Amino acid sequence: MTRPEGNDPDFQGPHSRGLHFYGRRKGRKLRTTMQGLLDGRLPTLRYDPAAAPVVQFSHSPDDIFLEIGFGGGENLAAVAAARPDAGFIGAEPFINGVASLLRHIEDQALSNIRIWDDDVRLILAGMPEACLAGAYVLFPDPEVASHVGEVMWMMGREEQAKEVWRGALENQPDSELIQEVVERLQVEL
Ligand SMILES: C[S@@+](CC[C@H](N)C(=O)[O-])C[C@H]1O[C@@H](n2cnc3c(N)ncnc32)[C@H](O)[C@@H]1O
Numbered sequence: 001m002t003r004p005e006g007n008d009p010d011f012q013g014p015h016s017r018g019l020h021f022y023g024r025r026k027g028r029k030l031r032t033t034m035q036g037l038l039d040g041r042l043p044t045l046r047y048d049p050a051a052a053p054v055v056q057f058s059h060s061p062d063d064i065f066l067e068i069g070f071g072g073g074e075n076l077a078a079v080a081a082a083r084p085d086a087g088f089i090g091a092e093p094f095i096n097g098v099a100s101l102l103r104h105i106e107d108q109a110l111s112n113i114r115i116w117d118d119d120v121r122l123i124l125a126g127m128p129e130a131c132l133a134g135a136y137v138l139f140p141d142p143e144v145a146s147h148v149g150e151v152m153w154m155m156g157r158e159e160q161a162k163e164v165w166r167g168a169l170e171n172q173p174d175s176e177l178i179q180e181v182v183e184r185l186q187v188e189l
Helices: 032-040 074-084 095-108 142-154 158-169 177-186
Strands: 065-069 087-091 114-116 136-137
Touching: 032 095, 065 074, 074 087, 074 095, 074 114, 095 114, 136 142, 142 158, 142 177, 158 177
Parallel strands: 065 087, 065 136, 087 114
Antiparallel strands: none
């Protein structure tokens, strides 16, 4: 894979091709209430890659943060509750985790979270430059680190990409996923 030039479709959000997501998208069968949240609330809270992030929040936040791989959404709900003035985008392809976040949103009546229920790589590269005050990954597994690092690398943020990969290798020095991406992109860590 080479660094994209201009509008390379592999890095343009929902039309991305050739991405392989190895994690789980589904877990245990969802209870009726959780499925109801997914059917009823997710469509209204889904992040729209075709629109500027700021216009997707009713309160036009000055600061927008992205949490990558939010798991069950406990942290995302907590930080969103603590910063009602800010906007939060959460990306998580694991649908049971998305349903869990929707329950937190309902329980805490949060209105400042938008959800991308898919691979973060599909939206990261298409986001307007400098639209985020911060992006973070909590307890990343090697898969997330390999993905996020690769997107940063493709966006020209080479030092940040290396930091992500180094951090992941500190936790799991034998990670084949990180080794594969680093070798493929011919990166010297
Ligand atoms: C180790 S879990 C950490 C979950 C959560 N951050 C926590 O601290 O409990 C990693 C999470 O990242 C998600 N994930 C993996 N690859 C991803 C990707 N490409 N985009 C977004 N999320 C991803 C997984 O589905 C999983 O829920």
